[in-house]
Amino acid sequence: MRARNLAVVLATIHRSGPHTRASLAERTGLTKTTVSSLVADLLEAGAVTESGAVRAGERGRPGVAVSLSGHRVAALGLEINIDYLAACVVDLTRTVRLRRIIPADNRNSDPAAILESLRALAKETTAEAAAAGLRVIGAALAVPGLVEGGMLRSAPHLGWRDVRVSDLVDMPFEVDNEANLAALGELWFGPRESDFLYVSGEIGIGAGLVVQGGVFKGTYGLAGELGHVVVVPDGPGCRCGGRGCLEVYAGQDALLGDLGSVRELVSRLESGDQAALEACRRAGHALGVALTSAVHLLDPGTIVLGGIFAPLFPWLAAPVSGGLGTRLAQMRGAPPDLVVSATGSDAAVLGAAGLVIQQIIAEPAKLLGL
Template sequence: MRARNLAVVLATIHRSGPHTRAALAERTGLTKTTVSSLVADLLEAGAVTESGAVRGGERGRPGVAVSLSGHRVAALGLEVNIDYLAACVVDLTRTVRLRRTVPADNRSSDPALILAGLRDLVKQTTAEAEAEGLRVIGGALAVPGTVEDGVLRSAPHLGWRDVRVADLIDLPFAVDNEANLAALGELWFGSGEADFLYVSGEIGIGAGLVVGGTVFRGTFGLAGELGHVVVVPDGPGCRCGGRGCLEVYAGQDALLGELASVPELVDRLESGDREALETCERAGHALGVALTSAVHLLDPGRIVLGGIFAPLFPWLEGPVGGALGARLAQMRGTPPAVVVSRTGADAAVLGAAGLVIQQVIAEPAGMLGL
């Protein structure tokens, strides 16, 4: 009962705080004595703080406001991607306190070597956080592949199969698909919209469907493999064994060609390079065709383009919208809005950290040792 009440109080503060203890008692239906005891425990754990004076004290007198604290409790977000390792530390108010990115070539790599490098990044990042007075209480890792019960079942671009990464560090730890966590990153740190389809453009192309503030994962956690929607039935072969998949036309390799990086491609586009413009036109059209199928099946009200699609959005927006509009005009009139991600390249690592923050809010007794 006490654990449940702690969660009720902390969730109320998180959702609509700050509140006085009297206001918390009124909103939660708990007694003032109970609320005072619970707030004291949360103060001791560093989850909340008391400051200032707001209306709502006894007999209308100003009371002390209880709000989430960003000074002691923090979460660690991690990401293994094809060409980098990333980490960020986020406090309980969802303020990003640290960001670290290490360039790396992780294609067809040895999991043991990459995870050793990630362990070093974890040690460095948590040490920096502790130096700022933060206690990292848990972490989550975003990976570019399918995950089941903490095991990375398949990450073709990494060359990994059945790799247990859930035991990476001595923290409460979760592992999830990069696109799913990127969608949650957009939800918690971006637009705040509760319903949208997030499309993650990387070497592969994934998607996360957010419905009512929750990611839809499918029966086996494989929902969102947008990169393998067929856009040209007799097109080039894809690594999945099919032909004409979206990834062949709009994945990072297809967009960059011989170029070394996305910034280099952006420079070419800004200078009006014809080949670069045609590449983005072709990729945007293919993406629009694939998204048409997603709209027919899922009916999202908004589509958010993230990953490498974010910096390329000015050149993709037109062809994506054109392909969607041409195919949806007769059936539904106005197509869903297509917008750029507000979290950019940080979406997945932010979503990973945010996942831990949500767990603290939902289960403060267990996560904070209360």
Template sequence: MTQPVRHDAMRARNLELVLGEISRGGPVTRAALAERTGLTKSTVSTLVGALLEAGFLAEQAAVRAGERGRPGVEVSLSGARLASLGLEINVDYLAACVLDLTSTVRRAVRLERDNRREPASEVLRAVAELAASTLAEARELGLTVAGAVLAVSGPVRDGVVLSAPNLGWQNVPVVLDLPLPVSVDNEANLGALGELWFGAGSADFLYVSGEIGIGAGLVVGSRLFRGTGGLAGELGHVLVSPAGPACRCGAVGCLETYAGQEAMLAAAGVGTVDEFAAALAGEDAAALSAAAAAGEALGLALASAVNLMDVDRVVLGGVFGRLFRWLAPAAEAVLTARLGSLRGSVPVLSPSALGDSAATLGAAGRTVHRVLADPAPFLS
């Protein structure tokens, strides 16, 4: 027996249809919206009115489509009222980002902090404090934050960080004392989404996040691939050499032990990424050797990933993006040597344009996309 369509379900679907058309196509009149969506003009007018009242939309200048009739008033997405919060816990920093409905960054902050020196509970308390202060700043801007997503450098399932060796975390439930819903996801996955929405924009690519740890996020058909259990992307623990050094994960010879941030700095004999970049720019022999060795190890790991997943584009983010010009030649040489005859071509390597903001942008962007995909629950 066919069930009748409930009015509230139909209204929610129509709100999604109208808001989606505006978010994808830019400013548009009500008449044009009715034509594009197939809804009646009166229905569109009612829906647009609700979205205007809720602050999702703003009216623009009147435009005239032809010589006859009165001008129509265009409506567009508004960033004046609704926003989202992206948070990140990485090994050596905390970060927060407020993104409004137009995907404009309204507030961004990063706190340098060694998160290995304290238990997980203290780190979570610190990120909750950062979130609370950022929410207060958002309120001062007149923004209502619809939700928050936290990026953590380790595999996550059902709100639990299963293992983050570089943080020293094992099976840590993420609970933040905040007055809004908070979800948690892997940093590299959210970095890949940040790159998809605000960076490369390609429909298919492998995003590699290079920090103290190394993670990866695979985007296929403009969608994040998570794997069966949501744990895909642990590129940092791909084997590079079975006789290699011990890794914090308990194995040996992992990519992180060759191309992780601390491994590169130690090989170059410097203490910070800034010093490493300066030494590379000055053509310091030890720094150049360290970058070449890291790039070679990265190329080996990427060759395995490309053979397995058949990607034709790799975006290097985090520290890898900043050091791209020194890491890429060695990585590309390995990819050419290992893949050229089999595939006929090697994937294009490119640096992320988002720097170290990819994960927080992806985290904040996830709530924005959720709101745009289903605005009805947020209208009040």
């Protein structure tokens, strides 16, 4: 019962705080004595802090405001991408305290070597957080592949299959698909408050459907494989064994061609390079075709373009919107809003850290040792 009440109080502060103890008692239905005891425990654990006096209501003396603390408790987000390893530390107020990125070529890589590098990055980042007074409670990892029960079942672009990553760090740890966590990163760290479809452009193309504050994963965790929606039935072969998949036309390799980086592509686009403009037009058209099918099936109000699509948004938006508008005009009138990600390339690693923050809010007694 106490564990449940701790969660109720902390969730109330997280959702609509800061609150006085009297206000918390009124909102939670708990007695003032119980709330005071619970707040004392949360103060001791470093989850909340007390600040200047505020008036709880129209009458009575001002009370002391209780709010989430960003000074002691934190979460570690990790990401394995094709081109880099990333880590970030986020405190309980969802303020990013540390960010680290290590460029790397992880295609067809040795899982043991990559995981050892990531483990070293995690230790270094956690130690730096500790030096700043932050206690990292747990960690989560974003990976570009299918995850089941802490096992990375398949990550074709990494060349990994059935790799267990759940023992990566010595703390509570979770692993999930990059697109799912990127969608949650956009929800928790961006301006999104309602349901939306997040599209993650990388080597592959994934999507995360946010519904009522969570990501819809499907029966086997395969929901959102937008990159393998067929846009040209007799098109080129795809690594999945099919033909004409979206990934063939709008994945990172298709967009970059012989260029070395997205930054170089953006530079070409800004200078008006016709080959670069045509690559984006072709990718945007294909993405519009695939998203038309997604809209028919899912009916999202907003589509968010993230990953490498974020810096390319000024050149992708018109062909994507044009394709959607043409195909949806007779069915529903206006197409969904098409917007650029507010979290950019950090979405997945932020979502990973945010996942741990959500768990702390939901189970403070368990994760904070109360």
